[in-house]
Amino acid sequence: MKNLLNKPLRIFTLYSFIVLLCSIPVYFIIIDFIWVREVGEHNRIKSEATKQNFRSIKFKDGEMEKSIALWNRIQPETKLREVDALRPDSTYNEYRKNTYIPSKGLDRYEGRVTYFELNGKFYSVTIETNLEESYETILAITAVTALFFIILLIGFIRLNKKISTQLWRSFYESLQKIKSFDLSSLKKPEFDKTDVIEFEEMNSSVSRLMDGSINVYRQQREFTENASHELQTPLAVIQSKLDLLLQSQSLSAQQSAIIDETHKALTRVSRINKNLLLLAKIENQQYADQESINISLQLEEQIAQLSDFLATKNLKLQEQIAPDITMKGNKVLVEIMLTNILMNAVRHTVKNGEINIRLEQDRLTISNSGEASLNSEKLFKRFSSADANSPGTGLGLAIVREICSRYQWNVSYNFENGVHVFVLSF
Template identity: 55%
Template sequence: MKKLLNKSMKAFVLYAGIVLACSIPAYYAIVDFIWEHELKEHNRIMSEATRQNLQAMSLSDTELNEAVLLWNKLRPETQLQQVETARPDSTYNIYRKNKYIPSKGWDRFQGLVTYFPINGKTFRLTQEANMEESHETIIAIAAVAFVFFMILLGGLIFINRKISEKLWLPFYSSLQKIKTFDLHRPEQIRFEPTTTEEFEALNHHLEKLIDGNIAVYKQQKEFTQNASHELQTPLSIVKFKLDLLYQSKPLSEEQSGIINDAHRSLSKVTRINKNLLLLAKMENSQFNGKEVIDLSALVASHVVLLEDFLEDKQLTVQLQLAPDVSLSGNKVLVEILLTNLIMNAVRHSIPEDTIRITLTPARLEISNTGAATLDEKLLFRRFGSSSPNTTGTGLGLAIVRQICQLHGWKEQYLFKNNLHIFTVTWA
């Protein structure tokens, strides 16, 4: 994950780098073109000045020949030669080894060849100029441009980061408040006012959304708690009446079966009611008390308490308990967590199979064999039917998740090697 500011800055720097890379050959082409054009003009001006000066001197043929020889010796970069016929002017570029400074290597020259008459004779003037300095000029210009470009880029990045940090400060402030918000301990959030229209609109709608969620959450908790309390009395009455009916005058086998079915359904409804009431109490933070719990001893004692359920399916328990594993938590809730996890393993185990319980200083793992994986999306949800053959209330694993959330633990389900593995991690 990358911050939004870094993503935009990366694109900006990448674009700037591409522009810089493209500007270097552009600098070279433009400066070289200007330099070459100026040298052409220089050669043309020098050639024209030479022509006019020679024509204005009115030399004799002998003096002219001597002047040409002297000119060629004094100006080796030019050559004045007599030719038979005149031709159109032309230019050329040539690389030639520097005969005066051999260590300098090869130099680039641009030449102009022009023709003009003197004393009725046609002469050819070759005028050359060294272009090697253009490369040095181009390198110097590119280096200076690069330095100033980097200074400009660095300044823009620094200024943009400082401005962005100030502009995004209301956003990060709002984000921090949202991170600390807990729906189980709802408190109204009021965001700090900002002069940025977009952030002000965002904060306004977030406040409306959070206030609405808090209101709905409180209504749901009150409904669950009130419904559970109100159901306790009629459920007890129905159970009492069924017990009286079962103990009354002799019943037929069919009537006895109907009463037993009603008892089983009533027991399930009673368990659902108790579990809903337990969830409501946890959501209302009625289990705040914590103590240091000897988890190794608690797990071992719970396996003994649930022996009847294990014997019904002829299950065996394989214990791997690290000694003296202790953690801080609410003992009542930890006992409920252990009961729900072990009973969940019992319900989904194949008869005459083995349940494995492993306890380490960092986690508790309970596994049992199974034919197929459970639906993880529904597994820890209230009344989520993770398996079509379940006989539970649909609240046991939801209670496990709620207990883990209250203690800051992490629950996890994994199906591996035909094993349902439930893990609670606290370290």
């Protein structure tokens, strides 16, 4: 994943680099064109000046030939010679070795040939200019342009980062507050005012969404807590009435079986009610007291209470408990957590199976033999039984997860080689 600020910056940088690469040949072509045109104009002016200078001088017999020979010697870049007829002016561009510095290799020359008449004779003037310097000029201009372009690009990147960081600061502050928002605390974070319309609208929308979520969560929690409280008394009354009814001597076997099934269902409803009330109390921070708890002793006590359940299914128990492992927490909640996760292991272990319990300094591992993997997506959700054949209420592991979340512990599950493995990481 990439940072949002870096995505457009990378695109702009790539685009600028492409523009820089494309500009180099364009610079070369344009500057070369201007240079050749200026050199051509220079040659034309120089040839016209040469013709006028020769026409303004009155040569005596034989002086013209001597002057032409002298001119060609002291002006090697020009050639003045006699021709048989006048022709239109022409230009040429060619590469040839430098006469004076052969090691340089080929040089580029721009030449112009013009014709004129003097004292009844026809002459041609050839003016040449070495264009090799144009390449050096083009390279120098290109290098300087590229240098300033790179400086401009680096400055743009740094300025963009600085401005973007300042511009997006309020967004990241709001994002951090959203990340730290805990619905169970029922406290909505306060967003700072910003002069950016989009961020202000985002903060306003998120604030309204949080208000709605908090209200719904509060109502659901209050309903669960109130319903659990209100159900306690009628459930207890019904259960006591069923107990009295079972003691009646006039009941038939069929009626007794019906009452027994009703009693079992009522007992399950009562457990569900107690678990819901427990969850409501945990969420309401009613177990705020903390103390140093010896997890090793607590675990051994809970294991001792499992003897009847282990005997019923003929289960073999193996335990490796490190001594004096202590944690900070509420003793009641830790007991409930250990009871629920151990009972879950007993419930999902096949008959004649085996349960292994291992307590280390930073984790508790409970593994038990099973036939098939549990539904890990539903395992820790409320009223979502991970096993269709499970007699549980569907709240035991949800309570375990809630308690673990309270103390920033982690609970995980996997199924390997016919073994269920639960790991509590402290």
